[in-house]
Amino acid sequence: MKNKMLCLSAALMLVIVSCKKDSETKNSGEIAAAYEGTPMTDEYDAEIEKIVSQMTLEEKIGLLHGYSMFTNKGIERLGVPEVHMADGPLGVREEISRNSWAPAGNTDDFATFYPAGGGLSATWNPEMAHTFGKSIGEEARARDKDVLLAPAFNIIRTPLGGRTYEYMTEDPFLNKTLVVPYVTGVQQNDVAVCIKHYAANNQETNRGTVDVQMDERTLREIYLPAFHDAVVKGHAFTVMGAYNKFRGDYLCENPYMLQSILRDEWGFKGIVISDWAAVHTTKKALEAGTDLEMGTPTASFDDHFFANPLIKAVKDGSVSVAEVDKHAKRILKLLYNVKAMGKKDGRAKGSIATEAHYKDAYNIASESVVLLKNSENLLPLNASALKSVAVIGANAMQRHAQGGFGAGVKTKHEVTPLDALKAKLPKSVTINYARGYKTEFKPKKEMKFGEVTQEVKETVNELDPKMVAEAVEAAKKSDVAVLFVGANRDYETEASDRRDLSLPFGQEKLIAAVKAANPKTIVVFVAGAPYDINNVVAQNSAILWGWYNGSEAGNAITDVLLGKVNPSGKLPWTMPKKIQDSPAHATNSFPGGATEEYKEGILVGYRWFDTKNVTPLYAFGYGLSYTTFELANAKADKASYAANETITVTLDVKNTGKADGKEVVQLYAAKSGSKIERAAKELKGFTKVLVKAGSTQKATITIPAQELAYYDAASKKWTVEPGAYRFKIGNSSRDIKQEITVTIK
CATH class of the missing domain: 3.20.20.300 (Glycoside hydrolase, family 3, N-terminal domain)
Incomplete structure (x- = not known):
């Protein structure tokens, strides 16, 4: 896909995206056939x-x-x-x-x-x-x-x-x-x-x-x-x-x-x-x-x-x-x-642990990294201008293929961030590594979750003063500090829910100490779920979010840090400011007892936050880039549609920065004056497009009107309610750049 427009289906046969691939057009039939x-x-x-x-x-x-x-x-x-x-x-x-x-x-x-x-x-x-x-x-x-x-x-x-x-x-x-x-x-x-x-x-x-x-x-x-x-x-x-x-x-x-x-x-x-x-x-x-x-x-x-x-x-x-x-x-x-x-x-023969498969893992990982904050433009790092880098945190060296309760992978190949930085930074750059914190657990103890008593893992959150001192020293003597923090698969695991959103292992204090020692601190989270990072966000200007990202995770995150890859990941969930803001907790319905009633109904995730006007720390669909984008000229191909027709929306995506980048254009549908309860907005289409610096690309999203249907429990049928629908188009559920209105007859 290098130097070409990335063409994707936004919902296969439900939402088809059509875009230019240099001079070649990938039509909806080809996309649908590819994934059917x-x-x-x-x-x-x-x-x-x-x-x-x-x-x-x-x-x-x-x-x-x-x-x-x-x-x-x-x-x-x-x-x-x-x-x-x-x-x-x-x-x-x-x-x-x-x-x-x-x-x-x-x-x-x-x-x-x-x-x-x-x-x-x-x-x-x-x-x-x-x-x-x-x-x-x-x-x-x-x-x-x-x-x-x-x-x-x-x-x-x-x-x-x-x-x-x-x-x-x-x-x-x-x-x-x-x-x-x-x-x-x-x-x-x-x-x-x-x-x-x-x-x-x-x-x-x-x-x-x-x-x-x-x-x-x-x-x-x-x-x-x-x-x-x-x-x-x-x-x-x-x-x-x-x-x-x-x-x-x-x-x-x-x-x-x-x-x-x-x-x-x-x-x-x-x-x-x-x-x-x-x-x-x-x-x-x-x-x-x-x-x-x-x-x-x-x-x-x-x-x-x-x-x-x-x-x-x-x-x-x-x-x-x-x-x-x-x-x-x-x-x-x-x-x-x-x-x-x-x-x-x-029958297919298959292949395993090949270079091609490691490349697949890399491609997925490199496109998943989410840039949460870059307010002082510390990222990407200019490797040629660096003499030293402090690499701090257990997750710089942690391997995540195994761990926890559930299925892991036995692999010979898992590149850690520290491995990748050593390989990719110029030899003239000194890497000062310090672990900073331990990933230890106390013996399990019983906790009360509503009416349910369950054994839970409790982390050791007391920092080792010697390890903190080593981390601070490494940060002080380096041009920039990169902190690899977050969680691991022993903490996020099948068979046990977390007790709260706290960042484990005392890491919040470590992050503050490193930041105080070196203002040029970049925080990289390796985790799969939201955490309470309010203080980290307030105190730091550069934050990346990685995941348990496979055999090539270290190479992927390092290429983002060094600017070889422009981050294009978007959050697939809402990160709340506090757990009580999340719908299952706001309604006091998690974890239930013998019975668990889903009291929030259809208002799950961002639907709750947007409908109830609760501000999240980071919204569903959020993610920054090393460049900037403008969305303009959104329009539908018609003003009104029958319930069996397809709506085609086009808009311009302009890269207004200095780096090539990919943007996820997200389309949310809203309907005011509905006779039924509705969320403030619902995702109904998206496309991910590569736009070269200074260029503009046309993005097209098609939405079958049937995708706007709600389920009528009385008739046991999906029903498209007639009337006006507003399509809110942006790059997260909270960052809407364009709006258009269509009518369903």
Whole structure:
């Protein structure tokens, strides 16, 4: 894409972006075709019927439950292989033992560490999502996997969520825009995605038992759109049932979610895989729609609900053979569709831990870095004018491929910021490194979250005076100080929500001490979730936000620091000034008790802040550049539209600075005088464009009028309300530069 206009779809078949690529035009059909998933084929159904008819009851049921930690049981005599699965949010997980979570100890299971969901989302770039999916799909195939247990994209409802770093964004439109190309990229490698966690899985506190309650409109408009598009547009082959309950039923035994919505409405043909140990019954879970029960064995895998208890249920007549056959056939359909059965000769071979994949990881990471502040133009650094640089902080050397509870990546290649600075700065520049703080934890203790008591990790926040003195000394004797702070994957982790927004490990005091020692201090956060950085922002003029950004994270952040890459990342969530400003906390509904009521309804994330006039520290979609942009001349192609027509909006994007740069043009829709509750504005389109210094590019965003629909729970239909809609166009939800009005007839 170097020196060319970056052309992206803003929402695939929903919002298509058309822009010039030098003299070449990339039309909407080409973009849609590039990201359209391939539906499951039915061509093997007759063969599947024949194979199932030859199975014993025990063989059929062996297909429906875990027979090792990441496989079911194959049927060798009929040529039915095991379904091989692997964790994959950050890269293909190392091989583990068949009967436990212990590493298998292999020497051939190293993989590329890819950016976490927060980093990918911060690119605001569907093309990067497709690159991510294609690349990790190739790695999964190289490891002979049939199912990649990713992507995870539950809505970020609370900044404290343990999986905020992984769960992409707070906005359903942005989520679905990124998820579909990811799904397509993986599955074009003959590997099924397992989209997760279906659904309303938005907290780790009490996640195994909490009963989520919300109204139907909120469910349809906020929590289901990305799942819908992953299934209907991306044609995801597998779905993972979540741990929590929804309206009284566990998600893995929830007929409304698994049958009425997933299969009857959306036409899902694939298999539902339970999260590990998320099944609680035999008959109810099977008949509700779960196909494959996975989990850690108690005494034996035969103790799973879909194992010996299912055999007993069939023999005593409480579950029919026809019911078992239905699920067995779905398993075989999956195997045929990923070419583990049938036309195996044409199956993708894949590749793993290659230079090409490290480049993919770099491209995503370098486009995800968010410039939060640069008020004194300390950035980018002029390396040729430097004699010394203080590099301070544990995150300058921390590797993030492993850590916490959940799936990491076993990788040989993870470049840290310190590694990259040593390699990229001129040899004449002295690097003065000081760790500055320890990343230590106290023994876990019980904390009260509403009505729920949970063990939480508590950090050691007392600084070591000697380490602070070393950091201050390094800063004093250097031309500039670069602080690498934030969190790590032991602190932001599955199975535990954070207790508050505090910056851990005493870092705020360290940052203040370094700033006092050297006014030319640049603060780089490496983290996946919002923190209370009010004081840091007030006291420092240069702040970058990185992520758990994969094997090439160090090179990516260093290239931004040195100006080789102009930052173009945008925040995929709102950073509040205080936790009480966030909707789930403002309504006192997080984390709930046995029941969790989503009292904020449709006003999630920026919708709440903008509608309630609550000022965030940094807005959704915010991110600066080393150049400046002007948006002008926004106009629609017509004044009014029918509900089945498409609205085309064009505007000029002018680069008014001295560096080439990429800008994300964001379009939010608003409707005043509506007969229903609405947010002040909702993201409905965006495009990311590369504009050379001093140049102007035309950006085009098209919005099907149906994208403006709300869900009418009474009629159970999506409805486009007639009337005037204002399109607010800017570069964050709070920085609106242009407005136009269109009418829907």
